[in-house]
Amino acid sequence: MQIRSKSNQPLDPTDGTELPRPLATLQMLNQVARSLGYAEGPGSPFIAVTEGVGTLLRADGVAVLVRDTAGGYAFRVAHGGLAEWNDYTLSGPACELLETLYFRDQVTVFKRSQRSAWSREFLLAAGMNWGALAPIRVRDQNVGALLVNNRHAVHVRPEHIEAFENLATLAGVAVQEERIREGLEDLFMSVIVSLTMALEAKDPYTEGHSVRVAAYSEAIGKQLGLPSATLDMIHRSCLLHDIGKIAVDETILAKKGRLNPLEREKMDMHVLIGEDILRPIALLHPLLPGVRHHHERFDGTGYPDSLKGEDIPIEARIMAVADAFDAMTSSRPYRQQIGEEEALSELRHAAGTQFDPRVVAAFEHIYPAVKRTLENLRPRVDEASAAEPAES
Numbered sequence: 001m002q003i004r005s006k007s008n009q010p011l012d013p014t015d016g017t018e019l020p021r022p023l024a025t026l027q028m029l030n031q032v033a034r035s036l037g038y039a040e041g042p043g044s045p046f047i048a049v050t051e052g053v054g055t056l057l058r059a060d061g062v063a064v065l066v067r068d069t070a071g072g073y074a075f076r077v078a079h080g081g082l083a084e085w086n087d088y089t090l091s092g093p094a095c096e097l098l099e100t101l102y103f104r105d106q107v108t109v110f111k112r113s114q115r116s117a118w119s120r121e122f123l124l125a126a127g128m129n130w131g132a133l134a135p136i137r138v139r140d141q142n143v144g145a146l147l148v149n150n151r152h153a154v155h156v157r158p159e160h161i162e163a164f165e166n167l168a169t170l171a172g173v174a175v176q177e178e179r180i181r182e183g184l185e186d187l188f189m190s191v192i193v194s195l196t197m198a199l200e201a202k203d204p205y206t207e208g209h210s211v212r213v214a215a216y217s218e219a220i221g222k223q224l225g226l227p228s229a230t231l232d233m234i235h236r237s238c239l240l241h242d243i244g245k246i247a248v249d250e251t252i253l254a255k256k257g258r259l260n261p262l263e264r265e266k267m268d269m270h271v272l273i274g275e276d277i278l279r280p281i282a283l284l285h286p287l288l289p290g291v292r293h294h295h296e297r298f299d300g301t302g303y304p305d306s307l308k309g310e311d312i313p314i315e316a317r318i319m320a321v322a323d324a325f326d327a328m329t330s331s332r333p334y335r336q337q338i339g340e341e342e343a344l345s346e347l348r349h350a351a352g353t354q355f356d357p358r359v360v361a362a363f364e365h366i367y368p369a370v371k372r373t374l375e376n377l378r379p380r381v382d383e384a385s386a387a388e389p390a391e392s
């Protein structure tokens with residue numbers, strides 16, 4: 001393939017920086033292709049690709065743009081001089097050009113000095129003078145583009161363009177892999193959430209408990225100023241927090257009155273069992289700390305690890321407050337529910353011992369609004385027996 005600029009003139013092959021030789025290029029491609037299958041963590045398949053592009057074109061800035069359903073192009077990962085564009089989505093003329101790129105089906109190279117639409121829209125950082133775009137396709141679908149920005153023009157030969165196209169193909173594999181992973185994760189989440197709901201629905205005392213804990217916890221997190229990705233993680237952790245109870249004997253779960261020490265031990269195991277159930281799915285690993293630690297206490301006397309203060313993950317500190325409040329204001333086989341004012345006062349009383357005081361304060365702030373949205377999710381049971389301390 002010949003390299004052409006927007007004006008359709010072959011690029012001057014003699015200007016700029018020297019790029020890797022063919023063997024080094026091939027080794028780089030092999031390395032990227034191999035690392036795709038092993039990469040873990042958010043964005044990591046793309047990181048292998050962008051690092052490869054960085055090596056190939058001595059790039060000062062590299063980004064993977066992924067087309068969204070509305071036709072915008074989101075910066076899925078952006079490095080170097082383009083890092084500030086992370087999480088930004090392009091719209092307007094830039095998207096029209098990217099649609100053209102897909103139909104042209106070839107790498108487009110552009111320079112600042114050409115003053116073309118390409119250089120205007122895609123030389124995105126200050127001081128960048130040379131750029132290249134490769135379309136990313138998955139099974140003939142336009143899924144995005146690989147973007148490079150350089151301060152100086154580079155000496156690109158046909159094999160570099162071919163390697164750049166290969167990296168765009170690998171980026172397509174990464175997009176596809178991410179979609180499959182997300183699909184699997186959603187499927188697994190929905191199975192687990194259905195199991196939790198089924199577990200709760202069997203017992204009218206706990207019906208809707210996890211959904212309410214999730215709503216309270218997400219609102220608390222928002223009040224504390226946590227980022228949206230953390231709020232999403234908290235919401236999901238809450239929906240699954242008691243999944244380990246699936247392995248606890250029903251006679252223990254439904255027992256009226258206090259649990260004896262052996263029963264208590266079995267009940268407390270639900271946090272570890274829950275963690276074991278979720279651990280096989282790597283993408284659910286961010287949810288494990290909340291599941292494991294939601295019965296820790298701020299003063300270090302909780303379980304399973306007796307963590308103290310801010311050593312307890314924030315999602316677990318939040319969940320502890322939401323969980324206890326919902327337990328106190330719902331009837332359980334072993335005790336009568338208490339009124340919300342009394343429950344709030346219990347939380348205040350236990351701030352600094354059982355609970356993180358900041359989380360309790362945030363809960364008091366968000367409770368009235370969240371309560372209104374949850375009215376129709378309250379448990380149906382009103383009868384109960386003697387009052388006991390809160391237990392989820």
Ligand SMILES: [Fe+2]
Nearest residue numbers: 241242294392
């Ligand atoms: Fe629990």
